[in-house]
Amino acid sequence: MASELARSIVLPEVNESSPAPRRGSGRRLWGDVWPKVAAIALILTAWQAVVWSGWQPDYVLPGPAAVFGRLAGDLGHLDFYVGVAITLRRALVGYTIAVAIGSVVGILVARVTLLRKAVGSAILGLQSMPSIAWFPLAILLFQLSERAITFVVILGAAPAIAAGLLGGVDHVQPLLVRVGRVMGATGLRLYRYVVLPAALPSFVGGLKQGWAFAWRSLMAGELLVIVNHQQSLGQRLQFARDLSDAEQLLALMIVIFVIGVVIDSLFSALDRSIRQRWGLLGGEI
Amino acid sequence: MSKVLELSEKHALSVEKLTMAFPHDGQLLLALEGTTLEVKRGELVCVVGASGSGKSTLLNVLAGLDLPSSGRAHVHGRVALMFQEAALLPWLTAAGNVELALELRGVKAAHRRELAHELLRRVHLEGFEKRRPHELSGGMKQRVALARALAQDADVLLMDEPFAALDAITRDLLHEELERIWNESRLTILFVTHNAREAVRLGDRVLVFTSRPGRVAQEVKVELPRPRSLDSPELAVIAGRITDRLKHEMNSRGE
Numbered sequence: 001m002a003s004e005l006a007r008s009i010v011l012p013e014v015n016e017s018s019p020a021p022r023r024g025s026g027r028r029l030w031g032d033v034w035p036k037v038a039a040i041a042l043i044l045t046a047w048q049a050v051v052w053s054g055w056q057p058d059y060v061l062p063g064p065a066a067v068f069g070r071l072a073g074d075l076g077h078l079d080f081y082v083g084v085a086i087t088l089r090r091a092l093v094g095y096t097i098a099v100a101i102g103s104v105v106g107i108l109v110a111r112v113t114l115l116r117k118a119v120g121s122a123i124l125g126l127q128s129m130p131s132i133a134w135f136p137l138a139i140l141l142f143q144l145s146e147r148a149i150t151f152v153v154i155l156g157a158a159p160a161i162a163a164g165l166l167g168g169v170d171h172v173q174p175l176l177v178r179v180g181r182v183m184g185a186t187g188l189r190l191y192r193y194v195v196l197p198a199a200l201p202s203f204v205g206g207l208k209q210g211w212a213f214a215w216r217s218l219m220a221g222e223l224l225v226i227v228n229h230q231q232s233l234g235q236r237l238q239f240a241r242d243l244s245d246a247e248q249l250l251a252l253m254i255v256i257f258v259i260g261v262v263i264d265s266l267f268s269a270l271d272r273s274i275r276q277r278w279g280l281l282g283g284e285i
Numbered sequence: 286m287s288k289v290l291e292l293s294e295k296h297a298l299s300v301e302k303l304t305m306a307f308p309h310d311g312q313l314l315l316a317l318e319g320t321t322l323e324v325k326r327g328e329l330v331c332v333v334g335a336s337g338s339g340k341s342t343l344l345n346v347l348a349g350l351d352l353p354s355s356g357r358a359h360v361h362g363r364v365a366l367m368f369q370e371a372a373l374l375p376w377l378t379a380a381g382n383v384e385l386a387l388e389l390r391g392v393k394a395a396h397r398r399e400l401a402h403e404l405l406r407r408v409h410l411e412g413f414e415k416r417r418p419h420e421l422s423g424g425m426k427q428r429v430a431l432a433r434a435l436a437q438d439a440d441v442l443l444m445d446e447p448f449a450a451l452d453a454i455t456r457d458l459l460h461e462e463l464e465r466i467w468n469e470s471r472l473t474i475l476f477v478t479h480n481a482r483e484a485v486r487l488g489d490r491v492l493v494f495t496s497r498p499g500r501v502a503q504e505v506k507v508e509l510p511r512p513r514s515l516d517s518p519e520l521a522v523i524a525g526r527i528t529d530r531l532k533h534e535m536n537s538r539g540e
Contacts (some may be wrong), residue, residue, distance in 0.1 A: 175372045182348055182366045183437060184389045193385060197376050278375040279419020 062247045071251040079231065084255070087222065087233040090146065094153030095214045101154065102161025102210060107191075109162065110169040123166065126159035131217035135224050146230070149221035156217030157210035164206010168199025201274055208267035215260050296361065297441050297473035298324040298347065303356035304498075305342050316342040318498035319356070324441075326361075327471040331484035333527060334494030335535050340477040343499070344443045347475070362440030369446045371426035373418040379405060379429045380414035386436035404432040408462060424455035428462070435466070444476045448483070457515060460486055464512055481527040485520050486513050493527055495534050503530055 044064045051063040058066075074080045109115045109123065134152045142148035172195050180194035222234020233256055240248040275281050305317040316339035324330045334340050345351045346358045348366040373382045383401040392400060405414055408428040418426055427447055434442055448456045464487065467474055478484050484491045485507055493503040505527060509519055 179372045183386050
């Protein structure tokens with residue numbers, strides 16, 4: 001009786017998803033930017049403090065001013081951009097192949113029970129294999145060539161991409177699969193219309209992680225595998241060390257870091273837009 | 286031959302000695318045992334039972350999602366199934382969800398959009414076509430799910446406690462809506478619920494299920510004129526009797 005009564009006085013439905021009031025975009029941008037600016041300022045200060053402490057001589061650990069001066073000088077040279085282009089081209093080629101291989105392997109392993117039993121755990125294991133451990137083999141197979149680098153980039157990135165897709169397929173809500181089947185989607189059509197779209201957020205997570213692995217493998221490769229007439233970022237880094245040119249070395253490290261961060265933020269933006277469409281964002285924190 | 290024809294013309298759905306057993310903790314658990322029932326074409330039949338009476342199992346078998354352990358469950362024609370949750374695909378808009386059902390049914394691309402909009406109009410969701418599921422309230426989501434089920438152009442609509450998670454007023458409105466659509470289309474509907482008043486509100490007949498294993502314990506013909514009000518005393522009397530029977534069923538099993 002009491003529960004009947006309680007049920008009959010429930011309030012009418014209210015659309016709970018009315019968008020949160022938007023702050024001004026200028027203020028929001030500033031809100032996103034200032035913590036980062038503060039963090040950078042803090043790191044530069046600490047760096048400068050270590051330099052001033054005299055722990056290492058200037059030619060081993062130069063201060064921020066010298067390094068950024070050198071970086072500004074690099075940015076004025078065509079050579080520098082050629083180096084960045086070579087590195088990015090390698091990353092793009094290796095990563096693209098890794099995405100193709102990772103996706104196909106991910107779908108096959110998800111679909112074929114026997115394959116899953118055979119290599120499902122191996123894929124996860126491959127992810128934890130340090131990519132640098134592949135280089136001796138890669139050099140034996142492909143000599144000191146760009147193919148050796150590409151080989152390792154693919155081996156670094158593909159398992160993460162396959163694992164992302166596999167995880168996404170495994171965690172599709174069973175109810176959605178049932179809905180698809182009731183609507184008459186079976187076999188491949190079920191995959192095309194329900195399972196793969198549902199796996200998208202996890203797949204994007206795998207793409208992002210795959211990129212991180214690809215970028216690391218590429219840098220390791222460029223340090224180890226010196227290809228003639230190809231002054232890539234990693235190769236310049238190695239030369240700077242050989243010449244004990246600490247300013248150059250640090251300037252290049254900053255470039256490598258910034259490229260990694262920029263591309264990572266592209267993946268984050270993609271991830272965010274998907275979550276927004278799906279209504280998976282938990283409001284502003 | 287003529288008898289089969291006669292049967293298929295009269296009945297939209299028939300279940301014969303259906304038994305469904307699931308392995309559970311090393312032994313077989315009977316969800317349904319020897320369940321037999323028939324639903325005539327154009328009829329709206331409600332199944333009411335406590336939880337664990339195998340109601341959902343029955344619908345899953347009828348929808349072809351599960352295979353029965355023994356016995357027969359047959360639906361004449363196409364079947365659609367609505368769940369307690371709307372289960373809309375979160376990456377598609379309201380119209381997109383309906384269009385997908387149309388596409389899977391084989392409707393040509395050129396007609397899909399128009400048809401989807403018309404179906405959403407039928408469930409009073411005009412203007413919400415481009416909303417995504419998370420932008421809709423619970424009641425609106427179930428309306429989209431209803432439009433999607435209608436998009437399948439099914440002969441039989443199976444509904445598994447579709448309004449159980451909604452508040453009373455929304456549920457009331459959806460009862461009216463469902464009744465109107467059923468009147469217009471003469472769909473056959475098998476509606477599962479644990480709420481006796483909802484069953485009497487909607488059903489031409491109410492089948493009371495026993496608890497685990499489930500089978501039909503009692504059949505109640507509801508002859509109150511439509512549209513019925515959930516709050517009418519006549520309805521309450523019938524629902525009260527059904528509730529008593531359900532309690533009796535549960536007590537006899539020591540629950």
